[in-house]
Amino acid sequence: MKLRRTMMFVPGNNPGMLINAGIYGADTIIFDLEDSVAISEKDAARHLVYNAMKSIKYPCEVAVRINHISTPFGYKDLETILPVKPDLIRLPKAETAADIEEIDVIITAAEIKHGFASGSIKMMAAIETARGVRNAYEIAAASPRMVAIAIGGEDFLADLQTSRTKDGKEFHSARGQLILAAREAGIHAIDTVFGDVSNEEDFIAETIRIKEMGFDGKSVVNPRQINIVHQIYMPTTKEVEHAERVIAAYKESLDRKSGVVSLNGKMIDVPVVKRAERALAYANAAGRNNRRANL
Amino acid sequence: MINAIGREIPENIAGIKNIKPYSGPFAYTPAGRLTGPTIILNKPRSEKVLKSIEQAIDATGLKDGMTISFHHHFRNGDYVLNMVVAAIARKGIRDLTLAPSSLNNINEEIIPYIEQGVITAIETSGARGKLGKLLTNGKMKKTTIIRSHGGRARAIECGELHIDVAFLGAPACDTYGNMNGVEGKSACGSLGYAMVDAAYADKVVAITDHLVPYPLYPVSIPQTQVDYIVPVEAIGDPKGIASGALRISKDPRELLIAQYATTAIEYSGYFNQDYSIQLGSGGASLAAAQFLKEKMKQQGITASFGLGGVTAPFIEMLDEGLIKAIYDVQDFDIPSIQSMKKNANHQEMSASFYANPHNRGPIVNQLDVVILSATEVDVDFNVNVITDSNGVIMGAVGGHQDTAAGAALSIVVAPLLRGRLPMVIDQVHTVCTPGETVDIIVTERGVAVNPRRKDLRDNLREANIPLMDIEELRDIAYEFAGKPDPILVSDEVAAAVEYRDGTLIDVIRKPL
Numbered sequence: 091m092k093l094r095r096t097m098m099f100v101p102g103n104n105p106g107m108l109i110n111a112g113i114y115g116a117d118t119i120i121f122d123l124e125d126s127v128a129i130s131e132k133d134a135a136r137h138l139v140y141n142a143m144k145s146i147k148y149p150c151e152v153a154v155r156i157n158h159i160s161t162p163f164g165y166k167d168l169e170t171i172l173p174v175k176p177d178l179i180r181l182p183k184a185e186t187a188a189d190i191e192e193i194d195v196i197i198t199a200a201e202i203k204h205g206f207a208s209g210s211i212k213m214m215a216a217i218e219t220a221r222g223v224r225n226a227y228e229i230a231a232a233s234p235r236m237v238a239i240a241i242g243g244e245d246f247l248a249d250l251q252t253s254r255t256k257d258g259k260e261f262h263s264a265r266g267q268l269i270l271a272a273r274e275a276g277i278h279a280i281d282t283v284f285g286d287v288s289n290e291e292d293f294i295a296e297t298i299r300i301k302e303m304g305f306d307g308k309s310v311v312n313p314r315q316i317n318i319v320h321q322i323y324m325p326t327t328k329e330v331e332h333a334e335r336v337i338a339a340y341k342e343s344l345d346r347k348s349g350v351v352s353l354n355g356k357m358i359d360v361p362v363v364k365r366a367e368r369a370l371a372y373a374n375a376a377g378r379n380n381r382r383a384n385l
Numbered sequence: 386m387i388n389a390i391g392r393e394i395p396e397n398i399a400g401i402k403n404i405k406p407y408s409g410p411f412a413y414t415p416a417g418r419l420t421g422p423t424i425i426l427n428k429p430r431s432e433k434v435l436k437s438i439e440q441a442i443d444a445t446g447l448k449d450g451m452t453i454s455f456h457h458h459f460r461n462g463d464y465v466l467n468m469v470v471a472a473i474a475r476k477g478i479r480d481l482t483l484a485p486s487s488l489n490n491i492n493e494e495i496i497p498y499i500e501q502g503v504i505t506a507i508e509t510s511g512a513r514g515k516l517g518k519l520l521t522n523g524k525m526k527k528t529t530i531i532r533s534h535g536g537r538a539r540a541i542e543c544g545e546l547h548i549d550v551a552f553l554g555a556p557a558c559d560t561y562g563n564m565n566g567v568e569g570k571s572a573c574g575s576l577g578y579a580m581v582d583a584a585y586a587d588k589v590v591a592i593t594d595h596l597v598p599y600p601l602y603p604v605s606i607p608q609t610q611v612d613y614i615v616p617v618e619a620i621g622d623p624k625g626i627a628s629g630a631l632r633i634s635k636d637p638r639e640l641l642i643a644q645y646a647t648t649a650i651e652y653s654g655y656f657n658q659d660y661s662i663q664l665g666s667g668g669a670s671l672a673a674a675q676f677l678k679e680k681m682k683q684q685g686i687t688a689s690f691g692l693g694g695v696t697a698p699f700i701e702m703l704d705e706g707l708i709k710a711i712y713d714v715q716d717f718d719i720p721s722i723q724s725m726k727k728n729a730n731h732q733e734m735s736a737s738f739y740a741n742p743h744n745r746g747p748i749v750n751q752l753d754v755v756i757l758s759a760t761e762v763d764v765d766f767n768v769n770v771i772t773d774s775n776g777v778i779m780g781a782v783g784g785h786q787d788t789a790a791g792a793a794l795s796i797v798v799a800p801l802l803r804g805r806l807p808m809v810i811d812q813v814h815t816v817c818t819p820g821e822t823v824d825i826i827v828t829e830r831g832v833a834v835n836p837r838r839k840d841l842r843d844n845l846r847e848a849n850i851p852l853m854d855i856e857e858l859r860d861i862a863y864e865f866a867g868k869p870d871p872i873l874v875s876d877e878v879a880a881a882v883e884y885r886d887g888t889l890i891d892v893i894r895k896p897l
Contacts, residue, residue, distance in 0.1 A: 109802070109865065110638060113829050146865075313637035 091371040093117050094238060094278050095307040095323045096316045097153065101126040102135035105142075112148040114313035115320070117375070120153040123167050124182050132163050136170045143174040153178035153214070159192060168193070172200035177212060182242060184215035185222045190232035197235065209235060214280070218242030219249045223264050226271035238278035240309060241268050243285075258296060269304045278306040287312040297322045324376035325369045333366035333373070340366075390767060390819050392891045398878050400506060400527030407890040410790045410822050415743045415886070420544030422587050422610075433562055434614045438472040438592065441552075441613045445588040447473065450480045451549035454586060456579035457487035457510075458554070458566060458715060462625025465554035465592050467494040468617070474503045482506040482527070484546055486537060486578035486736070487781050490514040491625065499524065508546055510534060511771055511781025521777045521879050523895040529880035531771065531817075531893075534714070535740025535747060535787035536885040538581045542737060542744065545887060551586035553579045554620040558593035559601035562611025566716075566733075567603075567726035569595030571621045574695070574716025574725050576605040580735035583610040594620045605733055630697035631718045633675045634668040638829045642798050643672035645850045646827045650754055651680050652848035653825075653841060655794045660753040662708070663692035663788055664699060666717045667758035669798040669827075674698035681707050692739070692752060694784065695721040695731075703731060712748055714739045714784075740787035742885050749784075749791025757785055759799040759826075761813050764855045766820030766835050768797055769813035771882065774806050776872040776896040778880065782817050786885045789822040794841070801828035807862030807869065809833075809855065814872055816891040817882060831858050873897040 098116035100107050102123045111119045121142070127135040139154060154176045157163035168179070181193060190213065197211050213235040217223055223246075230239045241264055247253055252260045261282065272279035281300040284293045297308055297319050308319050325333070335353055340363050343351040351358040386394050388406035398404060405413065435441050447453070453473070455466045466485060471494075473481065479502050485492075487510040496515060498504055506527035512520055520529045532540060540546035553576075557568035566576040571594055583589050583606045591606075596616040634640060646669065650656050662677070664670045675698060681687065691699055691708040697720040702708045710730045716722045725731045740747045759768045760780060768789075773779045789795040799808045809828065824841055826833045833855035834842040845852055874894035884890040 110829065113641060114637060314635070314640065 091368070092151075092237075093307070093371060093375050094151070094280060095372075095375070096310050096319045097240075097280055097307060098310045098313065098316060099126065099155070099283065102139040103127050103131045105138060108138060108142040109146065112146070112150060114316050116150060116310065116313070116316050117307065118151040118153055118178065119148065120155050120180055120309075122155045123163070124155050124157050132157070136167055140170050140174055143171070143176065151177045153180050155180040155182060158183050159189065165196075168196050168200070172197060172211065173204055175204070175206055175211060178237065179211065179213050180240075181213065181215045183218045183222070183245065184229050184239075185219055186225055187228040187232035190215060190229055190236065194233040194235055211235065212237045214238035214240060214278075216240045216242040217264075217268065218245035223267050226268055227274055230271045230275035230277055236275065236277055238280050238306070239268060239272050240280035241265060241282045243282035246282075256292060258299065265300065265303055265305070273304070279304065281305045281308040283309045283311050284315070285311060287314060290318065294318060294322065320376055323372050325373050329369050330373045333369040336362060336366035337370065388889065390765070390816055390890065392816060394889045394892060395878060398528050398881055398892070401530065401881055405888040407819070407884045407888040410819060410884075413886045413888050415543065417543065419542050420547070420585065422585060433611065434560055434596070434616065436615075438469055438615050438617070439476065441590045441615050442473060442476055442478070444613055445550045445590060447478055447550050449478055452482040452484055452547060454548045454551045454582045455485040456553060456576065456582065457485055457489060458573040458576060458578060459571065459621035459626045461489045461491045462571075462622035463489060463491055463554065464619055464621050465552060466492055469552045469592070470495045470498050470503065474498045474501065479503055480505050482508060484508040484548060486510060486534065486582075487783070488512040488516055490516075492516060502526075508532065509781075510537065510783055512778050513780065517778035521772070521893060521895065523877050523879040525879075528878055531782055531880055531882045533740065533782045533786040533883075533885045534578065534736045534784045535742055535749065536782075536883050536887065538735070538737035538739075538741040539743045539885065540883075540887060541581050541585045542741065548582055548586035550588045550590065551579075551582035552590050552592055553583060553606065555591040555593040555595075555606070556620070557595045557597060557601055558591045558614055559597050559599045559608075560614065561599050562591055562608040562614055563599075563601045563604045563606070564591055564593070564611070565601065565603055565605040567722060568597075569593070571595070571619065571623060571626060572722050573621075573626050574722035575713040575733045577714035577734055577739060578736050580606060581737050588612045590615060592617055592620055594618060627716065627722055628718050630720045631666065631671060633698060634672045636668060638800060639668040640672050641829050642669040642800065642827055644676055645829075645832050646670070646756055646796050646798050647673050647676040647680060648848050648850050649796060649825055649827060649832060649845060650677065650794070652845050653754070653794050654844045655753045656680070656684075656686065658686050659689040660686070661690045661692070661751060662688050663694070663752055663755040663792070664696075665756055665758050666694055666696050667798070670756040670758060671696060671698060673756050673798075674702065678702055678705075678707060692748060692755075692788070695724075697721060700724045700731075703728065712739070740784055740791070740885070742787070742790070747787070747791065749787050752788060752792040754794045754796070755788040755792040756796045756798060757789060757818075759797045759808070761808050761810055762797060762799060762823075762826050763810050763813045763820070764859055765812075766823040766826065766855065767813050767816040768818040768820075768823060769815045770817045772815040772893060774869070774872075776814050776874060776893070778893065782882070786818045786822070789818045790885065794825070795823050796825045796827060797823050798827045801830050801858060801862050802866055805866050807859070807866040809858040809862050810869065811859065815882060815893055819884070819890060826855060826858065828858060830861055833858050
């Protein structure tokens with residue numbers, strides 16, 4: 091099961107950060123060609139990211155956030171980056187399914203041209219406007235390449251004519267709709283960044299909240315945030331033990347070719363098994379990362 | 386001749402008698418007796434307070450060719466060394482050996498006196514900036530001798546480094562020579578490095594900007610060792626002496642290194658009730674304090690003692706009861722100085738008590754775990770902390786050799802890359818600490834255990850840290866940064882690096 095608990099933004103024009111992006115244990119790193127790169131730096135960032143991806147073996151999923159294709163940079167970004175086969179292209183400010191479909195065509199052509207397996211480059215989209223929220227399901231389901239939708243922060247708040255609050259009321263409705271759209275389309279829902287890196291307390295509270303809402307993970311802007319998110323997504327020992335028992339009972343019933351799964355006399359249905367598998371996936375990933383347990 | 390770590394040591398080095406090649410951390414057995422200062426008659430109510438440094442220079446009988454010493458507790462806020470050397474120059478005295486416990490950038494002021502021949506030899510722990518360059522470029526008449534803190538204490542006590550006059554900055558001093566470092570506007574905390582000088586120099590001059598009526602207590606250096614006292618306006622700049630509380634780094638790479646290092650400690654087999662620990666003051670080792678604290682709390686473990694080089698995060702551990710006692714040779718920030726003043730569990734110690742390998746027992750021999758920094762390390766686990774990527778002196782050996790040799794587990798932390806430079810390489814330019822005393826190298830991309838320590842490697846298997854061979858770390862570094870060309874050097878030996886036991890572990894040759 092592919093986890094995307096943390097998707098870490100890395101400015102594309104910072105060579106030091108590009109070199110070290112892979113060492114912090116993020117599930118996905120997103121090399122950013124968009125908002126963190128000044129217009130005068132767009133070329134440089136594109137080529138730095140291209141060369142970093144060409145020369146460095148990253149131990150995790152690598153995404154590139156391109157500029158929107160309505161800007162003078164979006165197509166150029168795709169043209170430069172697709173030949174080094176990113177795992178994921180992230181489109182910002184997605185508003186319609188047509189945005190996704192257009193990029194899908196470009197990626198398909200690149201896959202053929204460079205001999206990459208068909209469909210091997212995935213996509214995700216960030217929704218940053220009211221219009222995008224209204225079209226969230228269409229965007230999420232616009233291409234089989236789509237693996238996640240995310241909610242973008244500041245642009246969305248500007249569009250909504252509001253600002254950040256401590257308990258995140260302003261995002262409430264959008265987050266709710268995003269989750270529903272992602273689940274209906276069968277893809278991941280990723281929450282927005284929390285920019286105030288030194289405010290750990292509110293970051294923890296927000297991450298707990300979005301996990302409870304059903305988000306699969308969170309965008310992060312600093313390596314220090316990674317382990318906090320991973321800790322929050324880590325199941326408790328009790329949950330893990332329960333999940334292990336559920337899976338064992340399920341396997342046993344498969345072996346017995348019995349349609350009924352029961353644990354301690356209680357019937358277990360498919361959603362419970364699914365939840366157990368999910369818990370174990372998170373536990374395994376956390377085990378891989380528990381060396382970062384105190385960060 | 387070739388020493389035990391394969392370094393070529395010349396048979397003759399100008400100004401160094403009785404050259405012994407390094408042959409292993411505990412291979413050299415010393416013989417002979419301790420040396421000591423001259424004995425004198427002191428009559429009742431004799432006056433020790435003098436009017437000026439010049440008067441003190443006269444009173445001590447300082448002459449051409451003698452050796453003078455200083456402590457470096459005031460670090461980059463030190464006025465004493467510069468002030469005294471300037472006064473000596475005015476007196477027309479020449480050809481002195483300068484033997485401070487270390488040198489800082491602020492001491493660059495003495496360069497003109499070196500050029501004029503007032504100072505013609507230096508024996509110290511290290512140097513930085515222009516002074517480091519000058520020492521590397523062979524501008525001294527005699528070869529510079531680099532010693533660790535423990536090695537310096539040893540050399541003084543056995544007479545290899547004979548100090549004629551010690552000029553010791555005293556943050557507080559009474560009219561009969563009792564001094565401490567915790568009072569006065571120039572408080573620096575421990576006077577640990579000065580204690581050996583005070584006990585063994587022929588003449589001891591206290592220079593103070595806080596002269597108090599007799600008696601001063603607590604006493605760090607006693608009246609029985611002090612000949613003269615000179616009150617001056619200021620012995621240092623408080624801002625350069627100690628910073629505000631040293632804080633934990635926010636650099637994610639340093640935090641990651643610190644975390645690997647503390648996880649290594651946790652699984653090493655040494656993380657037990659009443660273990661002991663020393664942490665450096667560098668970014669990653671300071672950050673390690675934070676993670677160690679959490680692990681100790683989680684597992685209900687407390688330490689029997691901590692050693693240092695003391696900083697605020699260490700003091701927090703003492704105050705929270707996680708460390709029972711601190712033994713302190715040097716303080717880096719204000720909370721540490723205040724703690725030594727008020728907390729009886731925070732003990733001052735001398736450099737000899739700390740690290741001299743040839744006394745009846747330095748405390749490093751009781752140390753379980755130390756975290757040390759490095760400039761570069763090599764595939765034999767040798768560590769360089771003194772020369773930079775151009776072969777120029779820019780650091781100090783400090784207690785590195787001593788704690789690495791004494792501790793049951795010595796961990797060296799370093800980034801794998803600094804800018805475009807690889808930090809794990811085939812061969813370090815200058816060996817300060819021999820690889821056989823280094824157990825683990827921790828970088829942000831991997832952790833290497835010395836193959837001599839199979840036990841450790843086994844223990845760390847469960848630790849979930851990226852264990853790899855040191856050669857793999859080197860290869861990763863080279864893959865990013867390329868293999869550096871060796872630094873081209875001449876035959877001229879600018880400095881000799883002593884091991885703590887007085888043998889020569891390496892020499893620093895003048896770069897071409």
